[in-house]
Amino acid sequence: MIVVGASSGIGASIARELAAAGATVAILARREAELAAVAAHDPRRLLPYVHDVADTASIPALLERIIADLGGLDGLVYAAGVMPDLAEGEYAFAKDAAMVNVNLLGAMAWMDPVCARFEAARAGTIVGISSIAGVRGRRANPGYTATKAALTTYLEALRNRASRYGVNVVTIKPGFVDTAMTAGKPGLFWLVSPDEAARQTIAHARRGRSVDAFVPARWAAVALAVRLMPSAIFRRLNV
Ligand SMILES: NC(=O)c1ccc[n+]([C@@H]2O[C@H](COP(=O)([O-])OP(=O)(O)OC[C@H]3O[C@@H](n4cnc5c(N)ncnc54)[C@H](OP(=O)(O)O)[C@@H]3O)[C@@H](O)[C@H]2O)c1
Secondary structure, eight states, X not given: OEEESOSSHHHHHHHHHHHHTTOOEEEEESXXXXXXXXXXXXXXXXXXXXXXXXXGGGHHHHHHHHHHHHTSOOEEEEOOOXXXXXXXXXXXXXXXXXXXIIIIIHHHHHHHHHHHHHHHHXXXXXXXXXXXXXXXXXXXXXXXXXXXHHHXXXXXXXHHHHGGGTOEEEEEEEOOBOSTTTTTOTTOOSOBOHHHHHHHHHHHHHTSSOXXXXXXTTHHHHHHHHHHXXXXXXXXXXX
């Protein structure tokens, strides 16, 4: 297994849970000390690789190295994501570009070669951590909602393309999860721990058929309400 974005939050919890279930997991992220702390939970099964997903040119060689180290590959979880704070009235291309690079392009750069490999093998599972934020264009952070909408659509397309060849592509759309990304943010509700989000994510992935799921499931009702809401009303909400 490979977990990209495994140094903290949901990705770290997913990696630890997979290792506890007996998998050997390559854990990837930029922060070496945080990765080492995650690996310390089970040094035999959690193998750290310092990696910046914005360095897309390095991915093919790193993927081959990891596959050789693991002795094969049966799954990829892409959990890397950034959501820089955006003040009211702030329009910041640098922040938007960072989100496109990490939340979307990095996912494509990892999923494309892995999906090609899984399609040829007629087996394998790809999990993408998207977000309920991608359901609608929210005024609070246009770039974040746009990258998550694009990631959700990309994952759906990947599923439609590869599931006929035995590849499971799982889209996970969490609501609020108690991680560094949400720390100190106002208006949070139904907050779950990263361990709980990880447990539910892995349960969806293990079902062995392609899914598109909110985590926890009750966010599906919120997503439906938000999707059906007339634009003139949604615009007035402070989300
Ligand atoms: N928390 C929520 O409420 C929530 C809700 C919906 C969706 N999500 C999504 O869940 C995913 C995980 O986020 P989280 O809440 O667990 O936050 P987090 O603790 O901040 O985790 C983000 C992870 O992404 C990695 N990452 C960021 N930039 C990277 C880069 N350039 N290269 C490699 N790795 C990078 C980070 O590692 P390094 O910084 O060490 O590189 C870290 O491991 C994200 O995709 C987020 O959008 C979160």
